[in-house]
Amino acid sequence: MAALDLARLIKAAADTVAAHAEELTALDQAIGDGDHGLNMKRGFEAVRADADAFSVKPLPEALKAIGTKLVMTVGGASGPLFGTLFMALGKEIPADPDRASLTAAFGKAIEAVAARGKSQVGQKTMLDVLQPVHDALAGGKTAAEIADIADAAAEATVPMKALRGRASFLGERSIGHMDAGARSTALLVRTVGQNIGAAA
Amino acid sequence: MSNVGIVIVSHSPLVAEGTADMVRQMVGDEVPLAWCGGNGHGGLGTSVEAIMAAIEKAWSEAGVAILVDLGGAETNSEMAVEMIGEPRAQKIVVCNAPIVEGAVMAATEASGGASLKEVVATAHELSPS
Numbered sequence: 508m509a510a511l512d513l514a515r516l517i518k519a520a521a522d523t524v525a526a527h528a529e530e531l532t533a534l535d536q537a538i539g540d541g542d543h544g545l546n547m548k549r550g551f552e553a554v555r556a557d558a559d560a561f562s563v564k565p566l567p568e569a570l571k572a573i574g575t576k577l578v579m580t581v582g583g584a585s586g587p588l589f590g591t592l593f594m595a596l597g598k599e600i601p602a603d604p605d606r607a608s609l610t611a612a613f614g615k616a617i618e619a620v621a622a623r624g625k626s627q628v629g630q631k632t633m634l635d636v637l638q639p640v641h642d643a644l645a646g647g648k649t650a651a652e653i654a655d656i657a658d659a660a661a662e663a664t665v666p667m668k669a670l671r672g673r674a675s676f677l678g679e680r681s682i683g684h685m686d687a688g689a690r691s692t693a694l695l696v697r698t699v700g701q702n703i704g705a706a707a
Numbered sequence: 708m709s710n711v712g713i714v715i716v717s718h719s720p721l722v723a724e725g726t727a728d729m730v731r732q733m734v735g736d737e738v739p740l741a742w743c744g745g746n747g748h749g750g751l752g753t754s755v756e757a758i759m760a761a762i763e764k765a766w767s768e769a770g771v772a773i774l775v776d777l778g779g780a781e782t783n784s785e786m787a788v789e790m791i792g793e794p795r796a797q798k799i800v801v802c803n804a805p806i807v808e809g810a811v812m813a814a815t816e817a818s819g820g821a822s823l824k825e826v827v828a829t830a831h832e833l834s835p836s
Contacts, residue, residue, distance in 0.1 A: 540751070540752075542746070542750065542752070546746075549748075575790075578755050578786055578790070579755060579756050582746045582747060582748070582752055582753075582754055583746065583752050583779060584778065584779035584782050584783070586755060586783070586786075587755060587782050587783055587785075587786035588782070590786070591786070623782060623785070623786070624782065671778070672778060672779075673777070673778070673779070
């Protein structure tokens with residue numbers, strides 16, 4: 508993955524989040540507190556502002572710094588969850604990862620997110636996208652295939668009943684709406700795939 | 708101060724400040740106390756940065772007990788403790804207790820010079836097991 512242009516990837520991710528902020532907020536308004544789009548946009552704009560500083564660091568350090576920035580700027584419960592994903596990824600990934608080491612690090616990062624949120628797969632959260640993406644990475648799928656799998660996984664949270672987060676207060680009424688964190692995760696997976704696809 | 712410190716973390720700054728006010732009036736000034744609430748942008752929520760600042764403000768070598776309201780406050784408080792890091796992190800506990808009753812009872816225990824373990828146990832007694 509020597510061809511990874513981290514500054515370009517950060518800008519692409521911030522563009523994606525900004526372009527979908529209203530959609531994410533609308534999803535969150537249905538079953539959460541309606542701030543997910545705005546929170547994610549604020550966090551990724553803060554990361555974008557420091558993109559050049561992040562991109563000169565070795566990949567593990569860059570990911571940890573991005574995670575810390577997200578924790579401090581996203582707010583809500585999403586800040587620590589997305590922040591932990593990046594911080595744990597940075598802790599586990601080698602400076603020049605291949606598919607196998609990326610997959611292994613991603614698996615550890617998912618465990619860290621599950622621990623942070625005291626959640627697991629099947630509870631209508633971002634984990635319901637992260638886990639299938641991990642499995643697709645392990646299964647040798649292409650970046651485009653993985654992006655489609657992530658979209659389908661986010662879609663699959665619609666009939667789920669929320670057991671964690673604010674949506675869990677709604678119980679049965681959380682059924683029929685897509686989880687906003689699952690959707691934002693799928694959006695980011697597609698953007699990352701488009702920017703590292705050739706290198707991975 | 709050698710007594711255990713108390714930090715109050717609510718999604719609402721009004722709830723956090725009101726709870727702190729109850730602690731001050733009912734328990735007094737013998738306990739290091741700090742509160743935070745709101746997302747830092749005028750809305751409901753909690754901020755890791757604000758929680759870290761509150762822990763610094765209420766810091767005591769005897770430790771700090773954090774009282775939280777809803778789920779995100781707990782997640783963000785745990786994140787804040789992790790970011791403060793060792794060796795201090797092992798002296799900070801996020802309590803499983805109702806925020807108002809927990810804060811007042813924990814502060815009452817702390818004001819008598821109780822250890823962090825005793826303060827946390829007093830707060831936890833308020834939660835159904």
